[in-house]
Amino acid sequence: MAIDRPSTFTSNVKIKTAPPLEKSVLRACSLMIKMGVRFANQLSGMLRRHLRKAPRHTKQMAYFTLMRPRLEYAAAVSGLHQQLAKMFKTKQHFIAIPPEYLHPLQRRSRTTNSVDRADMKRKVIIDTDPGTDDARAIIMALAQPDWEILAITLVAGNCKIKHQVDNIARLLHICERTEIPVYKGSECSLLGNHDLQTGYHGVDGFGDVFTYDVDKSMVKEENAAIAINDLVQKYPGEVTLITIGPLTNVAMAIRLNPSLGSQLKDCFMMGGNIHGRGNRTTSAEFNFACDPESAYIVLNELKTTSPITIAPLESCRISHLNWDVYERLNKIGSKKNNFTQQIDAYTAGERRKAGERMIVYDECAVAAAIDVSTVEDSFEAYVTIELTGQYTRGQCIVDYDKMLEKPPNCKVIVKMNQEKFEELIFQSLK
Numbered sequence: 001m002a003i004d005r006p007s008t009f010t011s012n013v014k015i016k017t018a019p020p021l022e023k024s025v026l027r028a029c030s031l032m033i034k035m036g037v038r039f040a041n042q043l044s045g046m047l048r049r050h051l052r053k054a055p056r057h058t059k060q061m062a063y064f065t066l067m068r069p070r071l072e073y074a075a076a077v078s079g080l081h082q083q084l085a086k087m088f089k090t091k092q093h094f095i096a097i098p099p100e101y102l103h104p105l106q107r108r109s110r111t112t113n114s115v116d117r118a119d120m121k122r123k124v125i126i127d128t129d130p131g132t133d134d135a136r137a138i139i140m141a142l143a144q145p146d147w148e149i150l151a152i153t154l155v156a157g158n159c160k161i162k163h164q165v166d167n168i169a170r171l172l173h174i175c176e177r178t179e180i181p182v183y184k185g186s187e188c189s190l191l192g193n194h195d196l197q198t199g200y201h202g203v204d205g206f207g208d209v210f211t212y213d214v215d216k217s218m219v220k221e222e223n224a225a226i227a228i229n230d231l232v233q234k235y236p237g238e239v240t241l242i243t244i245g246p247l248t249n250v251a252m253a254i255r256l257n258p259s260l261g262s263q264l265k266d267c268f269m270m271g272g273n274i275h276g277r278g279n280r281t282t283s284a285e286f287n288f289a290c291d292p293e294s295a296y297i298v299l300n301e302l303k304t305t306s307p308i309t310i311a312p313l314e315s316c317r318i319s320h321l322n323w324d325v326y327e328r329l330n331k332i333g334s335k336k337n338n339f340t341q342q343i344d345a346y347t348a349g350e351r352r353k354a355g356e357r358m359i360v361y362d363e364c365a366v367a368a369a370i371d372v373s374t375v376e377d378s379f380e381a382y383v384t385i386e387l388t389g390q391y392t393r394g395q396c397i398v399d400y401d402k403m404l405e406k407p408p409n410c411k412v413i414v415k416m417n418q419e420k421f422e423e424l425i426f427q428s429l430k
């Protein structure tokens, strides 16, 4: 789906305004554009202060307060992201509110019917390779009453796509959420490696415990990469993308639509490692190691308006569950919990025998998306991936000391708040 370029915007730095706005408003908008959308949150506060001094422009104040995501989108589609550096050197820039953007906002602000309330829910796409931790992560996402899951997209990783289709269909039936569309994505890495799975979650990814057939009518024909782009372009600036598998689908979506990142609201990711210790290889984490080229494309070309929140291997391991917590979970007795207990049985048994705690990985990325306060410690940095190392291919590279002189592209989770994190898991499994 092509992006409709707002008629009022041009790729030129100078943009005319209509209707006329107060100079202070123009200055604030100008500064917002100049500083770039990454700082829009802080600038929106300043904008409101400007607008408070303009009582005759009450409506414009409301528009601008609500317009921030739209402004970000407008900036993105009009090519302003690429021009920000140049714009710093220019004297003044103007921005207009296109009428076509005002109308939906006006309708949303004055109506309270159920359709509009649904429209205000946080729109989420989950890209996944459903193994056992994906299952709990997806259940957490489905349990959020203020989230609208636009799609679940499948990517080769923990198991083959044919097993993933069964897995996700079973999970959606258990959660009674079969209305959510599912899209099949890449069956191999970008370079064609079909042999990605390790069998850690069983051959079928869900512990090889289910044999019953299941209705799969929620699985659509459209490819995942195309579906991601279509949905993001349908709701520009509103979609949260959560990736909990290899990044092949997202890389392909970027190749189809280089503006994808700037059209997202935000992005949360489980993947990579920050201390050089891997679980797929000695040096690389599974999701990144399955498709290093795709991880490289996503980290370097997604260019989201705020850094990607990334839950790396080591931080997730800190959050692994103690067995007393796991036992308490298993006593919940809900359909959802019985389901996760069944698919976890093999992995849990093996880890107990090895004296290890129960794994949580993908749950960390979803928890961070649900509630930012679940992230107890984090830092921003430029993060990329090694593509050619003899031993380190797929290893995450974190520019801790800014030696590469690149702006931060990731907010790296160091530690979750364990109490809040476990509470989210408990609540979602009830």
Ligand SMILES: [Ca+2]
Residues within 6 Å of the ligand: 128, 129, 130, 131, 133, 134, 157, 158, 244, 245, 362
């Ligand atoms: Ca996963």
